[in-house]
Amino acid sequence: MMVSSAGPNMLVTNTDSVAVVQLAAEHERAMMLKIRQSQGIVETTEDRQRDKERKRVADKFEDMRKEKHWSEKKREEMTERDWRIFREDFNIAYKGGQSGLPIRNWEEADLPETLMKAIEKQGYKKPSPIQMAAIPLGLLQRDVIGIAETGSGKTAAFTLPMLVYIMRQPKMTEEIAAEGPYAVVMAPTRELTQQIEEEAVKMAANTDYRIVSVVGGQSIEDQGFKLRKGCEIIIATPGRLGDCLEKSYAVLNQCNYVVLDEADRMIDMGFEPQVMAVLDAMPSANLKPDAEDAELQTNKVYRTTYMFSATMPPQVERLARKYLRRPVVVTIGSAGRATDNVTQRVMMVKENQKHTMLDSELSYVDDKRVIIFVNTKKQCDNVFRHLEPLGYSCTVLHGGKDQTQREQGLAGFREEKYTVLIATDVAGRGIDVPDVALVINYDMPGTVEAYTHRIGRTGRAGRKGAAITFLTLQVSYGISWS
Numbered sequence: 081m082m083v084s085s086a087g088p089n090m091l092v093t094n095t096d097s098v099a100v101v102q103l104a105a106e107h108e109r110a111m112m113l114k115i116r117q118s119q120g121i122v123e124t125t126e127d128r129q130r131d132k133e134r135k136r137v138a139d140k141f142e143d144m145r146k147e148k149h150w151s152e153k154k155r156e157e158m159t160e161r162d163w164r165i166f167r168e169d170f171n172i173a174y175k176g177g178q179s180g181l182p183i184r185n186w187e188e189a190d191l192p193e194t195l196m197k198a199i200e201k202q203g204y205k206k207p208s209p210i211q212m213a214a215i216p217l218g219l220l221q222r223d224v225i226g227i228a229e230t231g232s233g234k235t236a237a238f239t240l241p242m243l244v245y246i247m248r249q250p251k252m253t254e255e256i257a258a259e260g261p262y263a264v265v266m267a268p269t270r271e272l273t274q275q276i277e278e279e280a281v282k283m284a285a286n287t288d289y290r291i292v293s294v295v296g297g298q299s300i301e302d303q304g305f306k307l308r309k310g311c312e313i314i315i316a317t318p319g320r321l322g323d324c325l326e327k328s329y330a331v332l333n334q335c336n337y338v339v340l341d342e343a344d345r346m347i348d349m350g351f352e353p354q355v356m357a358v359l360d361a362m363p364s365a366n367l368k369p370d371a372e373d374a375e376l377q378t379n380k381v382y383r384t385t386y387m388f389s390a391t392m393p394p395q396v397e398r399l400a401r402k403y404l405r406r407p408v409v410v411t412i413g414s415a416g417r418a419t420d421n422v423t424q425r426v427m428m429v430k431e432n433q434k435h436t437m438l439d440s441e442l443s444y445v446d447d448k449r450v451i452i453f454v455n456t457k458k459q460c461d462n463v464f465r466h467l468e469p470l471g472y473s474c475t476v477l478h479g480g481k482d483q484t485q486r487e488q489g490l491a492g493f494r495e496e497k498y499t500v501l502i503a504t505d506v507a508g509r510g511i512d513v514p515d516v517a518l519v520i521n522y523d524m525p526g527t528v529e530a531y532t533h534r535i536g537r538t539g540r541a542g543r544k545g546a547a548i549t550f551l552t553l554q555v556s557y558g559i560s561w562s
């Protein structure tokens with residue numbers, strides 16, 4: 081309890097220390113005035129200034145006391161200070177351009193009823209931080225680089241504004257469809273592309289939009305046939321979409337909404353020329369002006385480019401920026417950091433001890449789902465040959481398998497037909513299988529980014545997970561783990 085005097089002969093006992101600040105300031109001013117009067121001292125401008133400043137500070141404290149927490153306020157009551165606290169609470173940081181304000185709940189996004197129903201059906205009660213920050217920017221058609229940890233809902237963060245954008249376009253008639261889709265999403269692997277398609281289909285459930293995925297390993301003629309029938313959205317790997325454009329199976333004459341999921345990986349994997357070819361096929365007249373202060377015309381459609389990942393090494397971001405115009409970089413937490421939802425362990429082993437260590441680790445997980453990452457196709461088969469005779473129900477995913485085997489393996493793992501998935505980095509990024517209990521890096525990944533993404537296959541959507549990495553002294557892979 082705080083005890084203070086609040087005026088001549090008056091004792092205030094007050095647990096409310098802030099009101100006391102105001103009373104104390106007033107008291108001090110009165111006392112000083114009295115002293116000056118009794119000593120015949122003339123009040124100077126400095127005296128008045130000082131008293132005024134004390135009053136201002138005291139009033140500010142009083143204001144703070146009256147302030148409600150942001151969660152109790154209506155959107156229009158939010159002050160700059162509230163927004164700052166809100167951003168701190170959710171670790172949201174913006175860099176570059178006018179960022180606008182995030183949404184605090186789904187209602188504030190003001191999404192069409194059809195999308196709200198789909199969100200409800202998915203059980204997404206509240207938007208995740210990247211959704212809070214990126215969805216309003218997408219709705220404003222700002223170019224965005226969104227960096228947020230693995231499993232934090234980046235897919236819906238770009239899918240929802242994309243669907244709103246499409247709703248604003250003329251309804252696709254047969255004639256309009258001949259000019260190609262309204263939006264394109266690109267991702268580095270076939271499996272991720274198909275997964276994004278599934279999420280987009282769920283979100284677009286109450287619309288009649290057609291979403292076509294275009295990936296390698298399937299008949300390009302069949303894909304061309306589907307594309308010719310018309311669609312609003314193409315979800316593709318850059319290589320196959322490039323082939324479709326070259327063979328004139330696809331055109332992008334009216335595509336002004338582009339998403340590059342796992343953008344750093346696509347650039348890093350050397351997909352840049354293919355990504356460029358796809359972007360070059362879109363109307364360049366719709367690019368936003370480069371200058372930050374250039375006015376945008378209200379009735380014109382501008383190309384919106386969205387890039388997402390959990391990692392974005394600075395050198396890759398520099399490269400990536402040439403695809404974007406005046407982007408806002410939204411970062412949730414620290415860029416590239418592995419998720420806190422995963423407990424990480426590193427075990428020093430000799431190469432010839434790995435099998436034994438693997439057996440020992442797997443013996444603790446019962447029938448829960450496990451992903452074992454290795455660095456080569458050969459190693460995948462080696463681990464499979466070791467585990468299968470021991471009675472584990474395992475499947476293998478790597479680039480050497482044909483597409484049907486790849487799809488069946490991953491589908492079987494999702495459906496719990498298999499509990500162990502042995503994979504190369506093909507499964508390292510973006511793949512979302514609920515309740516993977518453990519990720520084992522049987523081989524140490526080649527980069528810190530690959531490590532962050534691999535272990536992010538567990539501990540998703542706020543759940544907890546565990547990761548174990550076998551580290552052999554023989555191999556350093558040139559990683560700096562500082």
Ligand SMILES: Nc1ncnc2c1ncn2[C@@H]1O[C@H](COP(=O)(O)OP(=O)(O)OP(=O)(O)O)[C@@H](O)[C@H]1O
Nearest residue numbers: 204206207208230231232233234235390510512541
């Ligand atoms: N607002 C939400 N509330 C609850 N769950 C959500 C929400 N948004 C997305 N999810 C779920 O969270 C999981 C992870 O989402 P998503 O795959 O989009 O993550 P990500 O950030 O893209 O991860 P990665 O970096 O690994 O690609 C999915 O199962 C998705 O259905």
Ligand SMILES: [Mg+2]
Nearest residue numbers: 234235341510
């Ligand atoms: Mg993702």
